[in-house]
Amino acid sequence: MDASTQQNPAEGTPLIAPSTTDHPLYESVVEACRSVYDPEIPVNIYDLGLVYTITLDEENAVKIVMTLTAPGCPVAGEMPGWLADAVNSVAGVKDVDVEMTFDPQWGMDMMSDEARLELGFM
Template identity: 80%
Template sequence: MTENPQPFEGIPLIAPSTTDHPQYDAVVEACRSVFDPEIPVNIFDLGLIYTIDIDEENAVKIVMTLTAPGCPVAGEMPGWVAEAVEPLAGIKQVDVELTWEPPWGMDMMSDEARLELGFM
């Protein structure tokens, strides 16, 4: 009797972003305008934005996390991200989803964020 493979085997924990969409760079820059109030680095470079998915109708779905579940702005941060992205020209709607899987780690930060925080 052969065992069935795990149902999630091979599926990445973080879905890929639609980096080839013409609006992608503008959405990234909008995300870079949002800062964690406790850390002087924007949330994109901190690695808190996991996925930016933009469909053919220019509806944006962002999957993000926070540095810790007990983050004092947990209830507010997704709204800040949506408010930063919604005004972009051509964007139809923005949906921001908060996830805890996979958990955020310092290895998710960009080199710029590591340098800013003195980890390099």
């Protein structure tokens, strides 16, 4: 296996892992994510597309993989904590782990239609 094969995911493997959308707490966790805003952008981080993956296990532990609009974002050190606090407030959630990633890099195409409309891109 050469170096390029090791760094590139297998063909057909999603760049962003799928979320646990069938878990009973999933929608409540999404709503909690929508309560967190990037202070420089008037749209919540979920609709901005900064929350890549939400996984929930059978014990209601939540793992969130998120990114930022840019690696040098001024709130890079604080936003994962804001998100963890918001999700921890959901009834039934046992534990929250927020992981930061920049792979894949965030792009404006990751925003929801609502976010694009709010920011005047539609």
